[in-house]
Amino acid sequence: MPSSLWTHDFMDAMRTRMDPLADGVIETLFADGKVGAVNHLMSTLVSNVDLPSNQLPVYVMEYLLRTKACVPRLDARKLLLGQEVFERYGPEVMMILGFYSLPAAYAARRGVQVLHRTGSLRHRPVRRVFETAQMVVDVMSQGGLEPNGRGVRTTQKVRLVHAAIRHMIRHDRRNPWNTQELGEPINQEDLAGTLMTFAYVVLEGMRALRIELDPAQQEAWIYAWSAVGRILGVDERLLPEDVEQARQLTLLVRERQIQPSPEGIAMTAALIEGMKDLVPDFLEGLPASMIHFFLDQDQWGGLNVADMLHVPRPDWTASIAQAITSMEGLTEGLTDWVGDHTFLPARLLRLLSKDIVEAMLRAEARGQRTHFHIPQQLQERWNLKPVGRMPPPPPGRRTSTGSTRRVA
Template identity: 35%
Template structure:
């Protein structure tokens, strides 16, 4: 375990130069052997079709999946199951937290956002990576996602390899600024993992969701397991949510800063949320939630617009019977219901948002569709 006293700037600076030797070597071999197109096709099938055998993969890729497909010795199935159960109960609110706190927190990290911005510029569809990130999160936290051969385990392995491919392509271009450290380095990966765990847990608190200490430990533990699968250094994954929250503060001090790229990515994220939620009823709510969940300083850093959502939409939503005065008070007891309703609309929008030609449709297991009361997936 990485003790708090060892979270020094010198140590973390060295982590900015460390990446993922196993995945990076696999990608180098695939490029050298000219197997990238075939690999892309097989990896798509590997995640979508649970019956696809690793024996179908080229040796470098097969070796990679075999070596990275084991959970750590410290993984506790009971805690993973409890983390999945929390995700099942609070999933729509967690989706709101991911869109309105986790992703924008990554954009506030002035060096981390550079690789996200470069990747977005290389994409023909500006929303593709956001949707694929949400897909991985749902895959790993769905029931059985982290079981041996589970869809979530394979999804995490695929994203880990994709990170290595992005590193390879960016460094090949020769335009990367070495002052940012290595692209998708260990420190940036560790912070990203915390946005999915500690930042989500804190956001649920701010939305009025009531969690037990045991539920917090379980959810955090499940994400530590995901971090292991994705190749994050064990010294960068504190054991408890309390230690994780302290480490998050250390990393925010080191990483946060206003950048044009971060503000641009935040605008794109807000536009996506406005685009995939129905009609105009939720206009302004994403910005309001970002400010509420992240706090004024980070929101200002990202140029999140000030939005008086309640005065704009209180009347129309009340007329539909969707909200009460209690719900639109984001500090009140009804806020969790509003956040869950908004998260449900976001999930429904993910089913039909265009990610470009030949992209795998967004997937949500039947158990989660039912427990979250998600509609519209049949028409996607």
């Protein structure tokens, strides 16, 4: 889609558009008094269990078929190349998502209002990290975007979750939504902006960490996420066709949306506190330091977004990221990213990012949150430690990361 269409007037119009297909499914389920069916459908899609068609209303089956109709037409070679990027750099991508993509989303004043209203995300802030990470793992694992792939089913579920949230917000009489000021909840501009936090923002994060992808790998990454956007219900006119269009769209959304807000500050503070439970105690300053590292970068046009979000000042852990960016010739060592001859800062980055992923698996193994799954192939590729099912720790005992804090 030509990016010349992306004017302020066009984007303003996109703030009035939602998702008629998914919204229609949720509206019909509620109108039929099938609230229990909504909950059952969500839990089933979360676990990626195929329901017999006779257990689903006809309009739900039509939704599932229509939302995966574009999948067979995707370029399998490009998808595989994008998924191979994730297979190689997955732990680093997870770190970027937690310390860059999510805070960047919280900096969008109008878009963050929906997230703030979802109270569970304020009180259990790392839950969004888990949910975000699970979607990325599902769609970017090999086979995830095949017609019956786990990534397709997860994206279909996320799209219905968006519709359910819209329904609740738009029918909340005690706290009416200000459509004139904020646009419709989870509107098309906000969907596109969020999609770019998985697509272009991750590429920015990799460059910041001196992980240099070749042009074909970058294009494949954007292609894969545009494919996810189609399943997710993003308007075709807001799906970038290449890296340059993804950059233009990201910068336009930032120009329009990045502003301070109490809600963004609160969500960021909760995220930082929650992320502390995924790192060892002696690195508890790492979340704030890494958020500063990413949000203080030049791509924000001189605006210090970390300060805007009231992120605490970085401590000594800031030297970890600084060591990576100060190493000349680091990219030459990335040909064997986890090998014995890889540059020390890169190996340290992998150690830290892998530890965060392992902490997420340990938290899931204790039954402290919704199911979090990483395919065995990726666990082996990333050399993750095996995690068995464990009972939850008693109150006051140390968590899986060595911290005495409770996992949110």
